[in-house]
Structure formats: C-alpha cells, structure tokens
Amino acid sequence: xxxxxxxxxxxxxxxxxxxxxxxxxxxxxxxxxxxxxxxxxxxxxxxxxxxxxxxxxxxxxxxxxxxxxxxxxxxxxxxxxxxxxxxxxxxxxxxxxxxxxxxxxxxxxxxxxxxxxxxxxxxxxxxxxxxxxxxxxxxxxxxxxxxxxxxxxxxxxxxxxxxxxxxxxxxxxxxxxxxxxxxxxxxxxxxxxxxxxxxxxxxxxxxxxxxxxxxxxxxxxxxxxxxxxxxxxxxxxxxxxxxxxxxxxxxxxxxxxxxxxxxxxxxxxxxxxxxxxxxxxxxxxxxxxxxxxxxxxxxxxxxxxxxxxxxxxxxxxxxxxxxxxxxxxxxxxxxxxxxxxxxxxxxxxxxxxxxxxxxxxxxxxxxxxxxxxxxxxxxxxxxxxxxxxxxxxxxxxxxxxxxxxxxxxxxxxxxxxxxxxxxxxxxxxxxxxxxxxxxxxxxxxxxxxxxxxxxxxxxxxxxxxxxxxxxxxxxxxxxxxxxxxxxxxxxxxxxxxxxxxxxxxxxxxxxxxxxxxxxxxxxxxxxxxxxxxxxxxxxxxxxxxxxxxxxxxxxxxxxxxxxxxxxxxxxxxxxxxxxxxxxxxxxxxxxxxxxxxxxxxxxxxxxxxxxxxxxxxxxxxxxxxxxxxxxxxxxxxxxxxxxxxxxxxxxxxxxxxxxxxxxxxxxxxxxxxxxxxxxxxxxxxxxxxxxxxxxxxxxxxxxxxxxxxxxxxxxxxxxxxxxxxx
Amino acid sequence: xxxxxxxxxxxxxxxxxxxxxxxxxxxxxxxxxxxxxxxxxxxxxxxxxxx
Numbered sequence: 001x002x003x004x005x006x007x008x009x010x011x012x013x014x015x016x017x018x019x020x021x022x023x024x025x026x027x028x029x030x031x032x033x034x035x036x037x038x039x040x041x042x043x044x045x046x047x048x049x050x051x052x053x054x055x056x057x058x059x060x061x062x063x064x065x066x067x068x069x070x071x072x073x074x075x076x077x078x079x080x081x082x083x084x085x086x087x088x089x090x091x092x093x094x095x096x097x098x099x100x101x102x103x104x105x106x107x108x109x110x111x112x113x114x115x116x117x118x119x120x121x122x123x124x125x126x127x128x129x130x131x132x133x134x135x136x137x138x139x140x141x142x143x144x145x146x147x148x149x150x151x152x153x154x155x156x157x158x159x160x161x162x163x164x165x166x167x168x169x170x171x172x173x174x175x176x177x178x179x180x181x182x183x184x185x186x187x188x189x190x191x192x193x194x195x196x197x198x199x200x201x202x203x204x205x206x207x208x209x210x211x212x213x214x215x216x217x218x219x220x221x222x223x224x225x226x227x228x229x230x231x232x233x234x235x236x237x238x239x240x241x242x243x244x245x246x247x248x249x250x251x252x253x254x255x256x257x258x259x260x261x262x263x264x265x266x267x268x269x270x271x272x273x274x275x276x277x278x279x280x281x282x283x284x285x286x287x288x289x290x291x292x293x294x295x296x297x298x299x300x301x302x303x304x305x306x307x308x309x310x311x312x313x314x315x316x317x318x319x320x321x322x323x324x325x326x327x328x329x330x331x332x333x334x335x336x337x338x339x340x341x342x343x344x345x346x347x348x349x350x351x352x353x354x355x356x357x358x359x360x361x362x363x364x365x366x367x368x369x370x371x372x373x374x375x376x377x378x379x380x381x382x383x384x385x386x387x388x389x390x391x392x393x394x395x396x397x398x399x400x401x402x403x404x405x406x407x408x409x410x411x412x413x414x415x416x417x418x419x420x421x422x423x424x425x426x427x428x429x430x431x432x433x434x435x436x437x438x439x440x441x442x443x444x445x446x447x448x449x450x451x452x453x454x455x456x457x458x459x460x461x462x463x464x465x466x467x468x469x470x471x472x473x474x475x476x477x478x479x480x481x482x483x484x485x486x487x488x489x490x491x492x493x494x495x496x497x498x499x500x501x502x503x504x505x506x507x508x509x510x511x512x513x514x515x516x517x518x519x520x521x522x523x524x525x526x527x528x529x530x531x532x533x534x535x536x537x538x539x540x541x542x543x544x545x546x547x548x549x550x551x552x553x554x555x556x557x558x559x560x561x562x563x564x565x566x567x568x569x570x571x572x573x574x575x576x577x578x579x580x581x582x583x584x585x586x587x588x589x590x591x592x593x594x595x596x597x598x599x600x601x602x603x604x605x606x607x608x609x610x611x612x613x614x615x616x617x618x619x620x621x622x623x624x625x626x627x628x629x630x631x632x633x634x635x636x637x638x639x640x641x642x643x644x645x646x647x648x649x650x651x652x653x654x655x656x657x658x659x660x661x662x663x664x665x666x667x668x669x670x671x672x673x674x675x676x677x678x679x680x681x682x683x684x685x686x687x688x689x690x691x692x693x694x695x696x697x698x699x700x701x702x703x704x705x706x707x708x709x710x711x712x713x714x715x716x717x718x719x720x721x722x723x724x725x726x
Numbered sequence: 727x728x729x730x731x732x733x734x735x736x737x738x739x740x741x742x743x744x745x746x747x748x749x750x751x752x753x754x755x756x757x758x759x760x761x762x763x764x765x766x767x768x769x770x771x772x773x774x775x776x777x
Contacts, residue, residue, distance in 0.1 A: 036765060037765035037766065037768040037769055040762065040765055040766070040769065041769040058762065059758065059759040059762055060759055060761040060762030060765055061758070061759045061760055061761040061762055062759070107752060110752060111749065111752060114745060114748050114749070114752075115745065118741050118742070118744070118745045121741065122737070122738055122741045125737065126734070146730075150734055154738060
C-alpha cells in the first residue's frame with residue numbers, strides 16, 4: 001500500500017530556535033535569491049510584521065536572515081512559509097561555534113594591523129628628522145635622541161601588541177621542536193627593539209623602531225589576507241552544508257511531524273522521506289514503496305526499488321513515493337561514517353604536505369641565522385667592538401626579514417582564488433592551490449562529473465514523445481520528468497493515479513493510457529530495465545523510451561584542454577562497465593576502470609601516488625570521498641554530496657567542467673608568481689646581506705629596502721589579476 | 727624647539743583618535759555586511775540593529 005502524507009499539517013521546526021536564558025528566541029536562516037535593496041526591504045518588512053516577531057534583519061552579503069521573536073516561543077515554520085511565499089527559499093542553519101571563533105581571530109588580526117599601521121606612521125614621523133640628520137642637516141645629537149625616545153614611546157607598545165600573533169605562533173612551533181616563519185620574524189623584531197633601545201640610551205643614531213613596526217604592518221597584511229581566504233572558503237562550505245542536509249522529518253508518537261536537526265535523530269525514531277529528498281539516516285522501510293537513487297553512494301545509475309522490509313542507506317535519494325523509515329543508526333553511525341573514517345585518514349596524509357612558504361623557510365631560517373651569528377662573531381674577531389658587531393647582525397636580520405615569504409605568497413593566493421571565485425570555483429586554502437599546481441594526472445569519476453548525473457531521453461520519434469508527454473508531465477518520477485522536459489510545456493493528462501515503483505495512469509483526450517515499467521503497461525515476462533519507460537494507450541501498441549545519463553556538453557573539450565596542459569586522464573567509476581566504457585570511448589579515454597568500491601578507488605589513488613604521480617581527483621559521490629581525501633588535490637562539483645565537498649580542496653559550481661582546466665591554469669600561474677617572488681627575494685637578500693654585514697646599512701636604507709622589496713613582490717602578485725583571463 | 731614638545735604629542739593624539747575610531751567601527755559590526763549597507767541607504771524606513 002502507498003503511504004499518504006498529509007501536506008496540510010506544517011512540520012514543527014522549533015528545534016532550530018535558539019533561546020537565551022529566559023530571553024526571547026532567535027532564528028537564523030539562510031535565504032536564497034535576495035540580491036537588492038528591494039528584496040531586503042520586502043523580506044525585513046514582511047517577516048517583521050508577523051505577529052510574534054520582534055525584529056528581522058537580513059545580511060545581504062552572506063544571505064543570512066536573523067529573526068528575533070518577541071517571546072521565548074516562536075513559530076519558525078511560519079517565518080519560512082512567509083519567505084517562501086515571497087519567493088525566497090529559506091533553510092534554518094546553526095552558526096557553528098568554530099565560525100564565531102574564527103571571526104574573533106579575524107577581528108584580532110585586523111586590529112593588530114590597524115595598531116601596526118598607526119605605530120608605523122607615527123614612528124616614521126619621528127624618524128624622518130633623524131634620517132634628514134644623516135645627510136648633515138642641522139640636527140643636534142640632543143634633538144636626535146629626543147626624536148628617538150618619542151619614536152620608542154610610540155613604536156614599542158604597538159610592536160608588542162601587533163607582534164603577538166607572531167610571537168605566539170613562534171612559541172608554539174618552538175615548543176613543538178620546529179621552526180616556522182614566525183621564529184625569525186619574532187627574533188628579528190625583538191632583537192631590533194632591544195638594539196634600538198640600547199642605541200637610544202647611548203645617544204647613537206642606529207635605532208630601528210620604525211622598521212620593526214612597519215615590518216609587522218607588512219607581514220600582518222599577508223597574514224590577514226591568508227586568513228580571509230580561509231574564512232571565506234569555510235563560510236561558503238558551511239552554507240552548502242546547511243543547505244544540503246538540513247534536517248529530517250521525524251514522526252512523533254503523537255502523530256505530529258517535527259523537523260529535527262540531523263544529529264538529533266535517535267535510533268528507533270520514525271522518519272518520513274518525501275520523493276526528491278535524501279535519506280537522512282540508515283533505516284528500515286516500514287511503509288511505502290519507492291525507488292532509490294544510489295548514484296552518490298555507489299556511482300550506480302540504475303534506481304533501486306525498495307518496499308517495506310528493505311533497508312536503505314543514508315545519502316540515497318528517494319525517487320518516486322513517500323517512505324516511512326525506522327531509524328537504525330544515528331547520523332554519525334550511518335553508512336556515511338565508515339567513509340568518513342577513510343576521509344579522515346586521507347586528510348592526515350594531506351596535512352603532511354609542506355607549504356611553499358614553509359619549505360622556503362626551512363632553507364631560509366638556518367642560513368640567515370647563521371649569517372647573523374657569523375657577522376657578530378666575525379665583527380668581534382675583526383675588533384669592531386660588541387656594540388658595532390651586534391648592530392651589524394641586527395641590521396642583517398632586519399634587512400633580510402622575510403616580507404616576501406610572509407606577504408607575497410598570501411597576496412598571490414588571494415588574487416588567484418578571487419579570480420577563481422568569480423568563475424564559480426571555491427578554493428578552500430592556499431595550500432590547495434599549491435597542490436593543484438603540481439598535479440600531473442587527473443582521475444575522473446563518471447556519474448555526475450563527466451555526465452550530468454540525471455537521465456536524458458535518447459533518440460525517440462517526436463510523435464511518440466508528444467503522445468506520452470501529457471502523462472509524463474503529471475508524474476514526479478525522474479524518467480517521466482526527463483521525458484516531459486524533452487517534450488516541453490503542454491497539456492496534462494487528467495484522472496492521474498501514480499503507483500509508486502510501477503508507473504502512472506491517466507486519461508489523455510478521452511483515452512486511458514499508462515506510462516511506466518514494462519509490466520505496468522501489460523508486457524508480461526519482459527525483464528524490465530531500469531533505464532526505460534513504456535507507454536501505451538489502453539489496448540494499443542506499446543512504445544518504448546530509453547534513457548541514459550548523458551555526458552556533460554563540455555566534457556570532451558575539457559579532456560582535450562587537460563591533455564594540452566600535459567596531463568594524463570583516467571576514469572575510475574563505481575558504475576557498471578557498459579556505461580563507463582561508452583563514456584570513455586566517446587571521450588577518447590583509454591584508461592578506465594568500472595565497478596569499483598570506495599576502498600578500491602582510494603587504493604587506486606594510493607597506487608598512483610606510490611608510483612610518484614601527483615593525482616587530481618574529480619568526484620562527487622560518497623563513494624569518491626575517500627579517494628578525494630587521499631588524492632594530492634581534489635575537486636568536487638557544487639552538486640556533490642556535502643561529505644565530498646568537505647573532502648575536496650576546490651568546489652566548482654555551474655554546469656561546466658571547464659572549471660577543472662581553468663583552475664589548474666590559475667594554480668600554475670599562481671605558483672609561477674610565488675616562485676618569481678621567492679627568486680626576487682633571494683636576489684635581494686644576496687645583495688642586501690653583504691651590505692649589512694659590511695656595516696653599510698643605516699636605518700634609512702633598511703626602511704627603504706624592506707618596504708621597497710615588499711612593494712615589488714606585492715605588485716608582482718597583483719599581476720595574477722590579468723592571468724587566466726585569456 | 728619647545729613647540730615640538732607640544733606638537734608631537736598632539737599629532738600622536740590625533741593618530742590615536744583615528745585608531746580608536748577604527749576600533750569602534752570594528753566593534754560596531756560595520757564591516758559585516760557591506761553589500762547590505764550599500765543597499766540599506768536606499769530604504770527609507772528606520773534601521774534597527776540586531777546583534
């Protein structure tokens with residue numbers, strides 16, 4: 001028997017309300033489609049006028065609506081229904097604590113940046129007279145010392161506050177027994193401040209207060225850019241997650257349907273899944289007949305019929321009829337979890353990747369520090385006196401301070417990723433771009449990546465399509481919808497009855513007709529294929545429609561573009577070998593394997609890695625997530641399951657596969673820019689270090705050289721803007 | 727000469743007041759929704775903040 005859902009009873013969404021102790025309730029919603037001032041005013045006004053709502057405010061940048069209710073009770077369902085009535089689909093979401101912590105860190109960095117900017121500007125104000133004094137203008141030693149003291153008063157507190165993020169990071173890394181970029185930065189800043197105080201005390205001229213603060217200012221720009229890149233990727237990923245697996249409809253003992261966050265669904269609860277929805281947790285079918293689309297779980301394109309007594313796995317999509325499930329596992333323990341563990345293992349191997357800047361630091365840190373030590377000891381040996389020797393060592397540390405490494409790499413990466421962002425590609429981290437640039441082999445999943453992931457009618461006569469279309473338009477089944485899409489808009493059949501898992505029956509222009517499985521239209525003893533539909537008027541000839549999952553229109557072009565970039569291409573699919581072979585031969589890909597389990601896919605990736613290949617995995621299904629996590633770099637389409645998007649380094653939206661070669665192109669260009677910047681800094685350091693060692697550097701030269709080199713690498717990074725525009 | 731001792735602190739104070747103003751805008755959430763703020767000036771109604 002078919003399960004009937006009562007659509008007039010609105011589900012209870014109160015689990016998403018956030019209540020503060022005794023205070024009014026609050027609801028956070030992600031709103032789609034709001035773009036302009038008119039939308040904003042319409043949404044805020046309409047929602048704000050609901051009886052129990054105190055205020056509503058829309059954040060247009062992030063598409064988030066915050067609703068504050070008048071009391072601790074609020075009707076979340078009505079707010080969502082109101083928004084839907086206005087034409088803006090809304091989903092409740094839970095702003096995770098991690099995001100808020102991240103936000104705090106961002107504020108702290110920006111405040112440190114502001115303080116460093118203030119310190120640099122004002123310390124510089126007192127430095128200019130000192131520099132002028134270097135060229136023999138009238139500036140007595142007493143005035144100079146006063147200027148230096150003023151400079152010290154302004155710069156020191158600023159340097160200490162602005163330097164904290166670096167000092168903390170350096171301390172953490174030293175405790176772990178390693179030296180990251182922040183170690184030389186911290187030593188440089190602290191030593192500079194110390195030397196400058198000594199100089200000022202001794203009425204000398206070589207004080208570098210301004211240099212210390214402006215160094216921090218430049219480095220903080222880089223730090224903040226890097227942070228923003230990650231913050232933006234994280235919030236976008238969080239939105240996708242909230243939109244995709246928001247909640248499950250749970251049927252209470254009292255027969256009332258409640259919408260609950262996925263993580264709150266307990267074993268033994270009854271869950272309702274409507275056609276088109278994803279199965280939220282592993283479950284046992286109690287009632288209802290339907291078909292499940294397992295494409296994202298296994299890569300298989302043929303729908304799987306289910307009836308009471310069958311079990312179904314989380315992640316599958318319910319296609320034709322409503323189902324009532326008895327939850328067999330919590331969301332964390334569902335079939336998804338086993339794959340999640342594989343993903344975790346993959347993420348660990350990825351964290352072993354050493355970023356470009358850190359690799360440069362591994363060479364840079366020991367070289368510079370031993371040079372500084374050598375300068376000091378050599379100076380002493382040559383009879384310079386401890387003060388002069390220490391000054392030269394400090395000048396060396398300042399002038400070679402790693403601005404290029406700290407600023408130029410994040411600047412390159414943020415320009416590259418904002419380029420890609422405009423093309424609809426979301427980059428999750430700078431390291432992801434670096435890994436993508438190194439890739440030499442691309443592995444594609446078939447279903448949903450090379451193909452569109454949904455069935456399409458193949459060569460049927462137009463007359464037959466027109467005949468069956470009125471019935472197809474009345475059905476929600478994906479095959480029928482594909483048929484209706486082919487036919488375009490038009491009349492609908494009347495008196496339509498849909499039998500889940502079988503087909504649909506109705507009256508077209510006075511004649512009774514059926515559309516569905518072979519058996520449903522009266523063809524007995526024929527093995528019904530899952531990718532065909534039969535249509536017949538009562539007692540008339542039976543017409544067959546065949547469907548297949550079509551390749552994306554730009555798939556062939558994409559493969560060609562990847563080959564032009566010098567990459568090799570391979571298909572690893574979980575689907576049957578027939579459809580995979582067809583897709584491979586159409587695209588001219590010789591290397592393909594079909595019927596793989598998630599473990600086999602991951603093993604295949606490991607195998608390639610063991611042969612020294614750097615693999616880019618492009619996949620969307622749950623069966624790809626382990627492989628995505630293990631590959632050197634990974635991309636997933638925006639239609640992919642959230643688990644896959646989490647495992648991927650880059651997520652591309654839009655219908656085009658061309659994002660893959662585009663992203664590789666931009667990543668390679670970014671790597672080129674970063675290497676150029678390193679090359680430039682190396683050259684600069686080779687020239688500047690001997691000058692500092694010979695004592696030719698005074699504070700003016702140090703300040704000019706340092707900010708000049710930073711400016712050059714930043715400008716070089718900005719050249720990325722033109723790159724990839726082609 | 728003495729004028730420097732007056733002017734220098736004044737200039738630092740002006741700088742500090744700029745820093746304080748920036749800190750206030752940051753705490754006030756003025757950078758959280760740039761697109762919304764740009765659009766909001768086109769709406770005539772009053773504008774109340776939700777924290």
